[in-house]
Amino acid sequence: MFIPPEADHVTSPVEKTSGHGRTRRMATAVCRWCGRLRYELAPAAVSFGMTCMGWLHHAVGVDPAAYAGYGLGVAATAGLTWGGLKFKSSVATSLGIASTATLINSGLGAVTGPSVPSLISGGVVTIASYAVYVPWLVKTRHERFNLQIKAAKTAPLPDGMGVNIGQPGVTGDTEEETALRRALVALGVPAVDVSRIVFTDTGWYAMVTLPPGKNTSAHAVIAKRQQLQANLDLPGRLRLAEGPQANQLIVRMQSHDPLAGPGIPWPGTRISSIEQPIPIGIYPDGSEILIDIVDGHVLIAGGTNKGKSGAVNVLAANLVACDDAYLAGIDMKPGALELGPWQPNMVALADDADTARQLLVWLKGEMTRRGKYLATLRGPNGERVKKWTREHGKYIVLIIDELAELLRQAPDVASELMTLMQVSRAMGIRIIAATQSPSEQAFGGKGTDTRQQFGVRIGLPVNEPTPINMIMGTGAYGQGWRLDELDLPGKCMVSSERYFEPNEGRCYWITEHQILETSLEHASPDAETAEEGRPHPEPDPEPEPTPPTPPGGGGGPRGGRPVLRAVPTFPDGSRIPDNRQPLWEALEKAGPEGLTKPEAVSRGICNHHTSIGPWLSQWVAAGWVQEDSKRNRAVVYVLTAAQHTPAPEASATDEEIAACRTSL
Missing domain, CATH: 1.10.287 (Helix Hairpins)
Structure with a gap:
């Protein structure tokens, strides 16, 4: 007999623990089984x-x-x-x-x-x-079966057809079971068996055993959910999911929604460490939805105006209160409209493709540095330390708002993002990615699909079933992860190591005033915007301000806020690969005099001139480099006038040169 976990509350604790109650329940179950x-x-x-x-x-x-x-x-x-x-x-x-x-x-x-x-x-x-x-x-x-189907399609079903539940019929123990049996018959899928309907505070549920066959499988019935609900003609919202076996269907009817209303107010920050679970909302039974950041990267996905920003801000509001975590952000809205209020609490905030590229490159370097640091550590028994904890320094949490837009504007960062997703967890780096456009391109494409790296997935309402499997995983639609049935902004389903089954909840609603108040309370004392606490800071008059130092130090064996250097890019904005960067810098330094292949070999830029030939040919075809006469019978390559940047004068100091390349 099918008894889902949420049905436990229908039996009183006294009846559960008493021997008489157990005997009575056992006898009742045996009699019901024999009757069926x-x-x-x-x-x-x-x-x-x-x-x-x-x-x-x-x-x-x-x-x-x-x-x-x-x-x-x-x-x-x-x-x-x-x-x-x-x-x-x-x-x-x-x-x-x-x-x-x-x-x-x-x-x-x-x-x-x-x-x-x-x-x-x-x-x-x-x-x-x-x-x-x-x-x-x-x-x-x-x-x-054939008689019932014909009768349901031609005329009202008489109550005398199958006036029992042991023999397949259309009349059950309760009004709801009778309606469910008749609705399935009218759908052309008569039920072999319907488990005892269990009533809860929000509605009722049961498991139906269907006849074997492809056209009568649970998946086929789920595809006809709207028609089945119309046949039921009962108040409430119907939910369907596949049961333990292919021909078993879990039917849930929600007649009362305890999560309805304008929103569930955020109760405030209640954690002080990132290793504690973060409450982001509640379930219908009043229990909180907990997110374990240390368990893996987090994906937040849903349709437009469905509560994505609320979930992101609730997570950020809790993270800024953690003493063992640094927060960084990438907000692809110009001016960082979403994450801007948290800038006083962040070590870095990028709001365009260039600064996002710099931040990801810095995170990749920090990941490498932390890995080398862990390699020097040993446990109490001499074993190697392979996992970052708060004892080694602060965690780093990167929040990316609108992941799809980031990869659209800067497709070359997909490799850095994939490396971080796959490797950085062991080095104490976590990524929270939010997107309103869940698609294959939003996760890096076929060659760099990052979806499998998200250990925690928060699915918000979507307008159609297509993105559900992309957000929650293959086969999620048939297993009951029906994000298209979430009818209010902020409603969500969470998949993680803590939550395996689809269960509808609702995220907390955090107001702009709470965001500003929390940001000011936990802002860095030396953050430039901490005193003013502007939710939308104005552009700084200095083009390349120096990042402030972090509050309280830490951040690993070296610590400190990141000093982000400008990432070299081609004229089209794409990043220059590390192996091609020396040649490009040599062309920039050569200026109008240009550079030949033999000169590149003699300066140690390459081992043989044939290794840089394809690169120069590509740059010439793109119009970034031009062939200009010959020197010592070798072609001279010169950056085009539009792309040439004169090299710094010899009198410039190293600090001045570094300042020219400092960003953010």
Whole structure:
């Protein structure tokens, strides 16, 4: 019998713990099971009953008259069998054979009592009866299925068709079960069995066993959910999911929504460490939705105006209060409209493709540095330390708002992002990525798909079923992760190591005033915007301000806020690969005089001039480099006038040169 976990509250604690209550529940379950399968158990029950009657007769004593009675009964049933065979009556023949076997079994029990011959006789009779009974039962049920389907399509169903739940019919124990059975019949998928409907505070649920077949599978019924709900004609919202077996369907009807309303107010920050679970909302039973950041990267995805910003801000509001975490952000809205209020609490905030590229490159370098640092550590027994904890320094959490827009504007950062997603967890770096456009391109494309790296997935309402499997995983739609049925902004379903089953909840609603107040409370004392606390800071007059130092130090063995250097890029904005950067910088430094391939070899830029030939050819074809005369019979390559940047004068100091390349 199907009893989901959420049904536990329907039984009182006293009844659960008392022996009388357990005995009563067990007896009730056995009686209900026997009632549902009474047609399947009928031959065995008759055979067992007649055997017991024979043993009882043996116990009270058997006189000659009783022997004569058994003999006459066997003779009569044998005659009935002979008559059925003679006049070709299958009913008379079957009845005669069954009666003869039953009387022989009972008579043998009366003569021998409880003995091995009597048990063997009872077993043989039972097996023989099932060999005849099962084909008849299957045929009869198929005929009833066809009759019910025809009746449902042509006229109202009479209550007399299947007035029980043991035999497939259209009338159940309750009004809801009757409606469910009739709705399935009208859909062309009669139920083989419907488990006892369990009523909860929000509605009811049950599990339906469907006939075997492709067109009657649970997946096929889920695809017709709207038609099934129309057939039910009951108040509430219908939810369907696949059961443990392919032909089992879990049906949930929600008649009351405790999460309805304008929003659930955010109760405030209640954690002080990133290693503590972060509450982001509540479930219908009042329990909180907890997110474990240390368990893996977090994906937040949903449609436009469906609560994505609220979930991001609730996570950020909790993270800024953690003493063992640094916060960084990438907000692809110009001016960082979403994450801007948290800038006083962040070590870095990027709001365009260039600064986002710099931040990801810095994070990749920090990941490498932390990995080398962990390699120097040993545990109490001399074992290598392979996982970053708060004992080694602060965690780093990167929040990316609108991941799809980042990869659209800077597709070259997909490799850095994939490396961080796959490797950085062991080095104490976590990524929270939010997107309103869940698509293959939003996760890096086929070659760099990052979806499998998200250990925690927060699915918000979507407008159609297509993105559900992309957000929650392959097959999620059929398993009940119906994000398209979430009817209010902020409603969500969470998949993580803590939550395996689809369960509808709702995220907290955090106001702009709470965001500003929390940001100011936990802002860095030396952050430039901490005093003003502007939710939308104005552009700084200095083009390349120096990042402030972090509050309280830390951040690993070196610590400190990141000093982000400008990442070299080609004229089209794409990043220059590390192996091509020396050649490009040499061309920039050469200026109008240009550079030849032999000169590049002599300066140690490459081992042989053929290795840089394809690169120069690509740059010439792109219009970034031009061929300008020859020097010592070698072609001179010069940056085009539009792309050439004069090299710094020799009198410039190293600090001035570094300042020119400092960004953010």
